[in-house]
Amino acid sequence: MEDYDESDIQVLEGTEGVRHRPSMYIGDVGSRGLHHLVYEVIDNSVDEAMAGRCSKAIVTIHKDGSVSIRDDGAGIPSDIHPQYGVSTLEVILTKLHSGGKFGKKAYSVSGGLHGVGLSVVCALSIEFYVEVVREKKVFWQEYSRGKKKYDVKSRPRGPEDQRGTLIKFKPDPEIFNTTEFNFDILAGRFKELAYLTEGFTIEFTDERQIETDEDGNEKPLTVVFHYEGGIVQFVEDTIKNRRMLDDEAPIFRATGESNGVKVDIALAYTDSFQELIKGFVNNIDTREGGTHVSGFKTALTRTLNDFARTNKILRDKDENLRGDDTREGLVAIISVKVPEPQFEGQTKTKLGNSEVDGIVQGIFGKRFKEFLQTHQTYGRAIVQKAIQSRRARLAAQKARELIRKTSSSKVSLPGKLYASREKDPMKRELFLVEGQSAGGTAVKARDAQNQEILFLRGKVLNVEKARLSRILDNAEIRNIITAVGTGIDDDFDISKLRYGKIVILTDADVDGLHIATLLLTLFYRHMRPLLEEGHIYMARPPLFKVSFNTKSIKLTGKPYVYLTSDRDLEALKIALEDMGLSTNDIVVNRFKGLGEMNADQLEETVMNPLTRRIERIIIADSAETETWITKLMGDDIQGRKKFINEEVFSEESHHHFGEFYSLAFDEENEEDEEIEIYEGDFENEMQDESILAADLLSQLEDWTHEPQF
Numbered sequence: 001m002e003d004y005d006e007s008d009i010q011v012l013e014g015t016e017g018v019r020h021r022p023s024m025y026i027g028d029v030g031s032r033g034l035h036h037l038v039y040e041v042i043d044n045s046v047d048e049a050m051a052g053r054c055s056k057a058i059v060t061i062h063k064d065g066s067v068s069i070r071d072d073g074a075g076i077p078s079d080i081h082p083q084y085g086v087s088t089l090e091v092i093l094t095k096l097h098s099g100g101k102f103g104k105k106a107y108s109v110s111g112g113l114h115g116v117g118l119s120v121v122c123a124l125s126i127e128f129y130v131e132v133v134r135e136k137k138v139f140w141q142e143y144s145r146g147k148k149k150y151d152v153k154s155r156p157r158g159p160e161d162q163r164g165t166l167i168k169f170k171p172d173p174e175i176f177n178t179t180e181f182n183f184d185i186l187a188g189r190f191k192e193l194a195y196l197t198e199g200f201t202i203e204f205t206d207e208r209q210i211e212t213d214e215d216g217n218e219k220p221l222t223v224v225f226h227y228e229g230g231i232v233q234f235v236e237d238t239i240k241n242r243r244m245l246d247d248e249a250p251i252f253r254a255t256g257e258s259n260g261v262k263v264d265i266a267l268a269y270t271d272s273f274q275e276l277i278k279g280f281v282n283n284i285d286t287r288e289g290g291t292h293v294s295g296f297k298t299a300l301t302r303t304l305n306d307f308a309r310t311n312k313i314l315r316d317k318d319e320n321l322r323g324d325d326t327r328e329g330l331v332a333i334i335s336v337k338v339p340e341p342q343f344e345g346q347t348k349t350k351l352g353n354s355e356v357d358g359i360v361q362g363i364f365g366k367r368f369k370e371f372l373q374t375h376q377t378y379g380r381a382i383v384q385k386a387i388q389s390r391r392a393r394l395a396a397q398k399a400r401e402l403i404r405k406t407s408s409s410k411v412s413l414p415g416k417l418y419a420s421r422e423k424d425p426m427k428r429e430l431f432l433v434e435g436q437s438a439g440g441t442a443v444k445a446r447d448a449q450n451q452e453i454l455f456l457r458g459k460v461l462n463v464e465k466a467r468l469s470r471i472l473d474n475a476e477i478r479n480i481i482t483a484v485g486t487g488i489d490d491d492f493d494i495s496k497l498r499y500g501k502i503v504i505l506t507d508a509d510v511d512g513l514h515i516a517t518l519l520l521t522l523f524y525r526h527m528r529p530l531l532e533e534g535h536i537y538m539a540r541p542p543l544f545k546v547s548f549n550t551k552s553i554k555l556t557g558k559p560y561v562y563l564t565s566d567r568d569l570e571a572l573k574i575a576l577e578d579m580g581l582s583t584n585d586i587v588v589n590r591f592k593g594l595g596e597m598n599a600d601q602l603e604e605t606v607m608n609p610l611t612r613r614i615e616r617i618i619i620a621d622s623a624e625t626e627t628w629i630t631k632l633m634g635d636d637i638q639g640r641k642k643f644i645n646e647e648v649f650s651e652e653s654h655h656h657f658g659e660f661y662s663l664a665f666d667e668e669n670e671e672d673e674e675i676e677i678y679e680g681d682f683e684n685e686m687q688d689e690s691i692l693a694a695d696l697l698s699q700l701e702d703w704t705h706e707p708q709f
Contacts, residue, residue: 004498014443016123016146017096018096018119018120018123018124018146019123019124019145019146021177022120022124022175024074025120026040026120026124028116028188029175029176029177030176030177030178031177031178031182031185033176034171034178034179035181035185035189036170037067037120037121037124037169038059038069038181038186038189038453039189040117040118040121041069041117041118041121041167041169042059042069042189042190042193042202043117043284044071044073044117044118044165045057045069045071045073046193046197046200047282048071048073048074048282049073049197049199049200050197050282050283050337051334053074054071054072054073054074054164054200055072055200055201055204056071056072056200056201056202056203057069057070057071057200057201057203058070058071058202058203058205059186059190059202059203059204059205060204060205060206060207061181061183061206061207061208062168062207063168063207063208065179065180065181066127066168066169066170067169067170067181068165068166068167068168068169069165069168070164070165070166070548071164071165072162072163072164073163073164073165073489073497074163074164075087075132075133075134075136075163075164075165076088076132076135076165076602077089078132078134078137078139078152078154086151087141087151087152088138089130089132089139089141089152089657090148090151090152091104091250091515092118092119093118093119093122093128093130093141093143093148094122094146094148096119109363110305115551118167119146120168121167122143122146122169123145123146123433124143124145124146124171124172124175124176125143125169125170125171126144126145126170126171126172126173126174127142127143127144127168127170128142128143128144128167128168128169128170128626129141129142129143129166129167129168129169130142130143130165130166130167131165131166132162132164132165132166133157133161133162133163133164133165134157135163136156136157137154137155137156137157138154138155138156138157138158139152139153139154139257139588140152140153140154141153142707145172148258151665153442167358176521183206183209183221186204187204187223187225189285190202190204190225191225192234192278192280192285193225193283194225194226194227195227195230195231195234195333196230196234196335197229197283198227198228198229199226199228199241200226201224202224202225202226203222203223203224203225204219204222204223204224204225205220205221205222206221206222207220208220209221214381217222221294221563224516230264230266231253231264231265231268231333231335232253234266234333235251235266235267235268235331235332235333236268236285238276238331238333239268239270239331242270242271242272242331243270243271243662244268244269244270244271245269245270245271245378245381245382246269246327246375246377246378246381247608248336248375248377249268249375249378250375251266251267251268252266252267252268252367252368252371253265253266254266254363254364254367254368254371255363255367256363257363258341258359258363259355259359260335260338261337261338261355261356261359262337262358263292263335263336263359263363264335264336264337265296265332265334265335265360265363265364266333267330267331267332267333267334268330268331268333269329269330269331269378269381269382269385270329270330271385272328272329273328273329273389273465273466273467274328274329274464275327275328275329275330275331276331276332276675277293277296277297277326277327277330277334278333278334279293279296279334279335279336280330280333280334280335280336281336281337281341281343281351282336282337282338282341283335284343285349285351286343286349286350286351286366288344288349288350289350289351290344290350290351290352290353290356291351291353291354291355291356291357292334292336292351292356292357292360293334293351295356295357295359295360295364296332296334296360296361296364297360298323298357298361299329299360299362299364299365299368299414300320300323300326300327300330300364300368301320301323301326301362302365303365303368303369303372304321304326304372304379304382304383304386305320305321305326306369307369307372307383308321308383310381311376311380311383313380313383313384313387314383314387321383321386321387321390322390322393324389324393325386325387325390326382326386328385328386328389329385334360336351336356336360338351338353338356340353341353343502359552385400389467392467392468392470393469394467395469396467396468396469396471396472413416414555416439416454416455416479417453417454417479417483418428418443418446418452418453418454419452419454420446420447420448420449420450420451420452421448421449421450422449422450424500425497425499425500426449426499426500427500428450428451428452428498428499428501428688429450429451429452429499429500429501429502430453430454430483430498430499430501430502430503431446431451431452431453431454431503431505431539431607432454432455432480432502432503432504432505432519433453433454433456433506434453434505434506434507434512434593434594435455435456435457435593435595436457436533437593437595438505438507438595439453439455439456439592439594440595440596440600440666441594441597441602442505442594442602442606442607443608444599444602445599445600445602445603445607446603446607447607450498451482451607454479454480454483456476456480456515457476459511459514459515459518460474460476460477460480460491460518460519460522461474461476461514461518462478462518462521463518463521463525463526464521464525465520468489470529471522471526477522478520480519481527482497483498484497484498484502484527484530485497486527486529486530488526488527489526492527492529492534494529494530497530497535499535500535501535501537501614502530502535502536502537503537503538503539503614504516504520504536504537504538504539505539505541505594505606506539506541506545506594507541507591507592507593507594508540508541508542508564508565508591509543509592509593512541512593512594516538520536520538520617523536531558531617534616536616537614537615537616537617537619538614538615539606539612539613539614540564540565540606540613540614540615541561541591541594541597541602541605541606542563542564542568542591542601542605543563543564543565543566543591544560544562544563544564544588544589544590544591545560545561545563545588545589545591545601546560546561546569546586546587546589547560547570547586547587548560548561548585548586549584549585549586560604569588572586677680
């Protein structure tokens, strides 16, 4: 046993502890933690705005990967600190738990509470520059990894110097898995901050992306967020692609203050089956909720039950409506300003102040009761929707019990499942196959030792637009749930999973991708741990088989290659032209569906672990995934197509979330469009998936037919 004595006790000075355990301060060292650095800085500007000293912040992503945030606030105090004898600016950047937000003299409410935000950003940046313009002076200083390059410098303030603070930093690649900022993630947060801080402007520029103005001039992509309507406009913009439950009713808003806590709530009901509640404390997104959200939910349910009883919509013998019934179709924004908020952790995702629950209940409950009395038609529509939700919930409960009972039986597997001989669940693979013809081919191509095939008929129900009772009434979905074995929602139990890999195998065309997206949405909404723990895969079946004329092209091995898209085929043709060859030197065989492939072709490209191409599907950012699903599965067809054309397919755009292949579609519209969405950098993983012209030139000279999937 090794000795353990006084010499083993270490003290990490200044911000050294931040670099040693960065996840304690920013959540993680992946994409979420990276973007949290920007949030820490912009929150200071927002705090200045809430204090009435700041009207605008300018945020820029620079070409070198750094980010700068400049505001017109009062500027960080930078003269000599009376206790430490150095510039106060240096104290703030090098000492944890330093700042002006512990007392209430400078800020009555603020998002920065722990005095670690700027010092953490400084410690985790390879380059960090700060510049402050105060009443009479300009101060500046540079750091690297939390160590100053020089003492704070200063000069007299000139007429061109605008009051405020500039922070520019470049994240340290030794700390973060990725240092590339995502424009859309940051824009989404800035948009929220502008909604929540009426009159405050955030100008966001990305120098990495170029746009053309009306005069044909190229300039960096810039968006400006400014909303005079506050959270009412927030709700209006959120529901603009949904139908209001009552078109005549206004957006409800409740405001009030008690014991220094300010409450601002806006809501509307739509005909959707999904609820969307976003809670904010001092403009911080508390994605895990907290007492402000629980107080709102309690008051909402109680008020609607009281309204239903008073107006005889619920009879004496009827049970009260449950909370999840009353929130179906609800879109609500809850914003509270709390002088001394108690968050769980530095990343501030959940509020813990017990007194806020009662304050929100009192203010919101009173205002909402008055609103329902004034808009009784709207109130009745809300209650009737909640009653329908309860009926659907009870029906779903019965269906769940039936599935649970069936799943516990030894003969529970669906009849369309071709089982394997493997006894170890984690060694088994389940292929969800589109159609009878493709399923038959897959059965012939599979390895019966460990690969199982489940036939699917047509497009699976879109669970985004259906209540649970209808979902569980769908035979194809019941078969999937039964085969997987885990159950769904509250009954989900990962220990009962029957497969290590669940592979979605559909045609390579748009219809096949429709079905794949429906399946992914089913897993995301009702069996999410399968995605989070990496059990869901998507096969990449070929769309073309291209055979080469060996008299024109000298090849070794098999003289053919599989391609997955029209883009790849065009790239191949360009490469042939560059080599002085023509399309007469190749024969292109297009597969309209998996059923047109023979068992050998399917085995080679999809089923054989040595040559196949399947991609693991992982959802990395639930909040962003929710946004994409809402946009892709909503009712606004034209808005969705505009979103796809302008944001998804634009050359400047590079969207990420979870290696999630998805698409936008409308079940009643044949004009379907396809998109791909994914998260993370898997360029190395995918580089041999597409035959690009540059690669092909070198590959064709000595082609050995390495697997492309």
